[in-house]
Amino acid sequence: MATTFRDIKAEIRGRITDGSWKPGALLPGELELAERYGCARATVNRAMRELAEEGLLERKRKAGTRVRATPLREARFEIPAVQDEIEALGAVYRYRLISCAEVAAPGWLRVRLDLAEGARALRVVCVHDADGAPYQAEDRWISLTALPEARTMDFANVGPGAWLLETVPYSDVEISFGAVGADGTQAGLLGCAEGVALFQAERATWWQGQAITYVRLAFRPGYRMTTRY
Amino acid sequence: MATTFRDIKAEIRGRITDGSWKPGALLPGELELAERYGCARATVNRAMRELAEEGLLERKRKAGTRVRATPLREARFEIPAVQDEIEALGAVYRYRLISCAEVAAPGWLRVRLDLAEGARALRVVCVHDADGAPYQAEDRWISLTALPEARTMDFANVGPGAWLLETVPYSDVEISFGAVGADGTQAGLLGCAEGVALFQAERATWWQGQAITYVRLAFRPGYRMTTRY
DNA sequence: CAGTGGTCTAGACCACCGG
DNA sequence: CGGTGGTCTAGACCACTGT
Numbered sequence: 001m002a003t004t005f006r007d008i009k010a011e012i013r014g015r016i017t018d019g020s021w022k023p024g025a026l027l028p029g030e031l032e033l034a035e036r037y038g039c040a041r042a043t044v045n046r047a048m049r050e051l052a053e054e055g056l057l058e059r060k061r062k063a064g065t066r067v068r069a070t071p072l073r074e075a076r077f078e079i080p081a082v083q084d085e086i087e088a089l090g091a092v093y094r095y096r097l098i099s100c101a102e103v104a105a106p107g108w109l110r111v112r113l114d115l116a117e118g119a120r121a122l123r124v125v126c127v128h129d130a131d132g133a134p135y136q137a138e139d140r141w142i143s144l145t146a147l148p149e150a151r152t153m154d155f156a157n158v159g160p161g162a163w164l165l166e167t168v169p170y171s172d173v174e175i176s177f178g179a180v181g182a183d184g185t186q187a188g189l190l191g192c193a194e195g196v197a198l199f200q201a202e203r204a205t206w207w208q209g210q211a212i213t214y215v216r217l218a219f220r221p222g223y224r225m226t227t228r229y
Numbered sequence: 230m231a232t233t234f235r236d237i238k239a240e241i242r243g244r245i246t247d248g249s250w251k252p253g254a255l256l257p258g259e260l261e262l263a264e265r266y267g268c269a270r271a272t273v274n275r276a277m278r279e280l281a282e283e284g285l286l287e288r289k290r291k292a293g294t295r296v297r298a299t300p301l302r303e304a305r306f307e308i309p310a311v312q313d314e315i316e317a318l319g320a321v322y323r324y325r326l327i328s329c330a331e332v333a334a335p336g337w338l339r340v341r342l343d344l345a346e347g348a349r350a351l352r353v354v355c356v357h358d359a360d361g362a363p364y365q366a367e368d369r370w371i372s373l374t375a376l377p378e379a380r381t382m383d384f385a386n387v388g389p390g391a392w393l394l395e396t397v398p399y400s401d402v403e404i405s406f407g408a409v410g411a412d413g414t415q416a417g418l419l420g421c422a423e424g425v426a427l428f429q430a431e432r433a434t435w436w437q438g439q440a441i442t443y444v445r446l447a448f449r450p451g452y453r454m455t456t457r458y
Numbered sequence: 459c460a461g462t463g464g465t466c467t468a469g470a471c472c473a474c475c476g477g
Numbered sequence: 478c479g480g481t482g483g484t485c486t487a488g489a490c491c492a493c494t495g496t
Contacts (some may be wrong), residue, residue: 004465017399017437027482040467045482056399061474063480070325071398073309079302079458170246170285170302176455179408179426197408197426208246224431227407233484258462269486271478274463291462 003039007081008047011037014069016056027057027065041137075229079175081161082128082136082217091130098125098189101130102151109141112204113211120144124160127189133220137189140215149210163204165212171207177225178202186218199223232268238277242264245285245296255293256286300326304458308404310390311365311446313356320359324388327418331373338370341433342440345421349373351380353389356418362449366418368442376441393434399448400436406454407431415447428452 011073014019025034034041047152051057055072059065086093089111105113105121115121122142128135139161142150153163180186180200187194244250248343256262259277263270277294280286286300288294315322334342334350344350351371359366369389382392409415409429416423430446 023395023398040469041482042468043466045484046465049483057480060476062476063478063481064481070310070313071394073307073402075306075308075402075404076302077306079304081299084299163492165300166252169252173302173304174455174456174457175304176453177428178408178451178453179428181424181426190487195424195426197410197424199406199408222407224405224407226403228401228403260462269488270463271465271487272485274465275484288463290464291494291495395465421472437474 003043004049006024008033008037008039008044009051009115012047012051013056021067023071024069025067026065028068029064030083051125062189067213073229075227077225077227079167082159083162086128086130086135089130091135092132093128094132095157096127096129098127098158100124100155103143105141105143109214113143113214115143115145115211124155125185125189126153126155126159128159134190135220137186138215139185139218140213142213143211146207146210160213162217168207168212170223173203173205174199182218184220190218190220192221196221199225213219230303232266232272234272234276234279237262237266237268237273238280241276241280242285250296252296252297252300256296258293263383270351283292302458304456306456308456310394311367311388312391315357315359315364318359320364320455321361324386325356325358326385327356329353329384332404334370334372342409343442344370344374344440353384354414355384355388356420357388363419364449366415367444368414368447369442371442372440375436376393376438389442390444396438397434400434400441402432404430404432405426409447411447411450419447421450426452430455 020029028036030041030044030127033044037044038219048059050058053060056076057065058068071203077166080088083093101123103123104118104120107116109115109121110117110119124140124142126138129140138161144150156161174215175200178200179197181195182190182192184194186198188195190198198221201216204210204214244293250256257265259270260275262273266273277288281288284303285295285297286294302446309317312322330352332350332352334348335345337345338344338350339348350373353369353371355365355367367390371389373379376396384392407429408426411419411421411426411427413423413428416425419427427450428448433443434441
């Protein structure tokens with residue numbers, strides 16, 4: 001009878017969800033559970049530690065382990081590249097460049113990315129289609145302070161997102177989601193009426209403390225982002 | 230010179246983000262790294278295992294450990310109770326019940342929650358205010374099959390969300406986010422014009438395979454959900 | 459088949475913090 | 478202060494899977 005840390009996790013999770021151990025309740029110590037399950041303390045430790053990471057338990061030295069009084073609800077969303085997202089739907093992906101120009105970084109962007117006055121940026125506007133219909137409109141600003149080589153890039157066939165992904169693969173990201181009424185540009189790009197409600201993501205990316213890019217992604221009307229937890 | 234699993238994580242993470250180890254690159258085996266850092270294999274194992282969970286590494290038996298070719302971007306959002314969310318902003322929370330009535334579950338809800346024909350539900354509509362201004366409009370359906378005791382509850386002062394949280398604290402949830410134009414009811418409850426873009430969450434909750442509740446939460450215009458990763 | 463990661467063990471020392 | 482969780486060790490066996 002093998003007692004793995006997964007068995008113990010399942011056992012404890014079961015007791016919590018079925019109500020045997022109510023929110024706030026104190027669980028037995030690791031040593032006692034190890035004896036009860038006939039395994040090493042390290043095994044119990046891993047089980048409980050992971051359940052704590054998942055938000056079901058609260059652990060404190062000396063105080064012991066308790067069922068979280070207020071369930072910590074945490075949802076995880078995968079943020080795939082647009083092309084992957086579209087192809088995962090079984091649709092044909094197409095990329096269309098609308099415009100690409102070097103400009104002086106506007107004030108709001110300098111504030112947002114902490115850029116110096118006079119900083120310059122590359123602004124790229126493009127659309128991602130799924131089966132020929134607009135799926136996502138992208139309005140991106142790339143800091144030419146951090147990535148001067150972006151000037152020489154040709155974004156006619158490769159999206160700026162894909163290029164950045166291979167140039168700066170691992171970076172720090174701040175992302176936020178909201179709803180906006182489509183402005184004239186977005187309405188044109190997505191083929192909808194002005195004012196229609198759009199799901200919009202905003203993402204700022206940093207690498208080693210330096211701002212890389214800021215992007216606004218407006219999704220086609222009706223888009224939903226879904227997950228379980 | 231203490232080498233903890235955190236040190237090793239930081240070390241490896243650094244090599245990945247600074248580009249020394251590029252996407253797809255093969256890392257040394259656990260045994261070699263253990264020797265290199267002068268620690269036990271278990272310590273290296275924990276460091277690498279956690280980095281894999283975080284999406285930076287890909288591990289396969291026999292094949293070894295590699296830097297993920299395509300960074301797995303995963304964002305985590307906390308989903309607090311509305312009251313906590315509002316009070317965390319430093320605002321005063323207020324709850325207002327708009328209506329509460331027992332009804333036959335409409336077809337779309339029966340499909341959504343897998344309810345039997347003729348199933349009955351409690352429909353509760355309410356508003357959550359922050360500093361006196363509407364923050365979130367809630368339109369909730371509670372399955373009376375699963376929770377007949379909801380019939381006798383008085384939701385005049387306690388929100389249905391808070392009651393459910395203490396009645397069924399740990400459940401399975403499916404959640405999705407999108408943008409909608411405010412309908413007449415939502416416009417009235419949130420004090421905005423019809424058609425204004427609203428950020429909307431939909432949540433279906435299950436407990437031991439049985440549907441508990443379905444809720445639509447429409448946030449005040451301009452609301453954004455933010456995180457880092 | 460053989461090499462890699464996955465997991466368990468028995469024991470140890472330590473840091474934190476509640477009583 | 479002393480009990481609890483946090484972490485490390487040295488060793489072992491096993492499961493998967495590429496070659």
